[in-house]
Amino acid sequence: MNQPRRATPIHEQIYARFRSMIEQGQLSPGQKVSSLRALATELGVARGTVQVAYDRLLGEGYLVARGPAGTFVTEHTAPAKPARARRTAVAQRPLPASDAPDSLIELEGGNPVPLQMGLPALDEFPRKLWARLMARQVRKAGSLNRPAPAGYMPLREALAAYLHRSRGIDAHADQVFIVPAYTASLALAVDALGLARASAWVEHPGYLQTARTLERIGMQTCDVRVDEHGIDVGFGRTHFPNARLAVVTPSHQSPTGVALPLQRRVELLDWAVQHDAWIVEDDYDGEYRYRGHPLPALKSMDSYGRVIYCGTLSKVLFPGLRLSYVVVAQSLVPQFELACRRSVHGGCPELMQAVVADFISEGDFSRHIKRMRTLYARRRAMLAEALAPYCADGFVVHLQDGGMHLLVDVREDLDDVVLASRARQAGYAVHALTAWRNGAPGRRGLLMGFTNIRNRDEAEQLVAGLIRAFDLRAR
Structure with missing residues (x-):
């Protein structure tokens, strides 16, 4: 049954309008945009509403703040539509827009779309505890302050201690910088390291938003193949020897799920040292490993300071x-402090940072991770067991050691893009592996999230509906 849609918030409308104008070329690279006050007056809205939209545009690299000079469209910003067309030209057919993996978080009426990827278990989030922590912080005047550019120091201290315990990273609080999103992490790293005109290795297949963000801020991306052991460092050295950056997901490759073995890690670090290059380690779900202990971060092996470690709290707690x-x-x-003062992302609300700092420092975060690891292992098994009877139909689940989604191989005579499109038309948030490979030939598969499957019956019903949506007789 269709649910009534709520009106789009004003800040979302402003964000979408600016993004569209930039991507369509109506706002040119380097062009100055209206000040917060001027635009708020023009639109008849609160200045804070415009601030929210601008902060998101800054964080995603569409705009750049230049202090008293004002806010400008990022230099070298490429229109998004031509960029997508170039990267997907190999497919010889347009991929359905709804299957593009740059927008993984999808909610309908506040609920997850079935089989949605990249989303924590919203039904198990400790809402009452969170409400108490937030109420306590609201009573403190300090939590309502303007955020510090590099982040709230107690949160930076709490994260440094947590990462030392859980990921083997030895860092002080001043080495930790808080940003609003993964795309802001990339933008901050590129700005701080002065890499805007350089080239970067990206995993292939890999998270397309990585390549699109790097291209938007002026970098040239180089697709480096991923095999059964993760990113092929030798391939990157041979084909793209002049790259200055590599963006990798070593703990749980996105989307194949393989972990980068020790030898490859050493090769990657050696490459960075020898070529005066940098490595961005995107540890987007490294906490969730179901066999053995979580793998140490690549950053924990970094003796030469070449690894920029990026983590997220939104995938662990909640996307909002x-x-x-x-x-x-x-x-x-x-x-990095200087880059933060240039306000590439405008800072994160200090109230939320303060709540998270308490959540971590009081031990609630570690307990939540431990509980979710057990829960996700159970939900992962339920989805895998529900898919098992369809192995004879060409759908084979390969269980990796960790992660928040399953990769299901499909037989060669089935088109994963077509299957994903049919599934999405039926209301299932399934992604095609081919879409994560820019449409290039190769292994075919389907990506499915399991974190919000509540019980075995629900898993079986979802899979049965999914198989009907595939309509294999219509091949």
């Missing part, structure tokens, strides 16, 4: 939190 963080070597702290 919009809090991520970056950890850098001590030698890079001044560069």
Whole structure:
């Protein structure tokens, strides 16, 4: 049954309008945009409403703040539509827009779309505890202050301690920087390291938003193949020897789920040292490993300060939190502090940072992670067991050691893009592996989230509906 749609918030409308104008070329790279006050007056809305929209545009790299000079469209901003067309030209057919993996979080009426990826278990979030922590912080005047550019210090301290315990990263609080999103992490790293005109390795298949963000801020991206051991460092060295950056997901490759073995990790670090290059480690779901202990972060092996570690709290707690963080070597702290003062993302609300700091420092975060790891292992097994009877139909589940989604291989005579399109038309948030490979030939598969499957019956009903939606007789 269709539910009535709520009116789109004003800040979302402003954000969407500016993004569209930039992507369509109606606002040119380097062009100055209206000030917060001027635009708020023109639209008849609160200045804070415009601030929210501008903060998001800054965080995603569409705009750049230049202090007293004002806010400008980012230089070298490429229109998004031509960029997508170029990257998907190999497919020889347009991919359905709804299957593009740059927009993984989808909610209908506040509820997750069935089989949605990248979304924590919203039904198990400790809402009462969170409400108490938030109420306590609201009573403190300090939590309502303007946010510090690099982040709220108690949160930076709490994250440094947590990462030392859980991911083997030895860093002080001043090496941790708080940003509103993963895309802001990339923008901050590129700005601080002065890489805007350089080239970067990106995983192939990989998270397309990584390549699109890097291209939007002026970098040239180089697709480096991923095999059964993760990113092929030798391939990258041979084909793209002049790259200055590599963006990788070593703990749980996105989307194949493989972990980068020790030898590859050493090769990657050696490449960075030898070529004066940098590595961005996107540890988007490294906490969730179901066999053995979570793998140490690549950053924990970094003796030369070449790894920029990026983590997210939004995938662990809830997407509306919009809090991520970056950890850098001590030698890079001044560069990153300067980049933060240039206000590439405008800072994150201090109230939410303060609540998360309490949540971590009082032990609730670690307990939540432990509980979710057990819950996700159970929900993962339920989805895998529900899919098992369809192995004979060409749908084979390969269980990896960790992560928040399943990769289901499909037989060669089935088109994963077509299957995903049919599934999405039926209301299932399934993604095609081919879409994560820019349409290039290769392994076919379907990506499905399991974190919000509540019981075995629900898993079986979802899979039965999914198979009907595939309509295999219509091949």
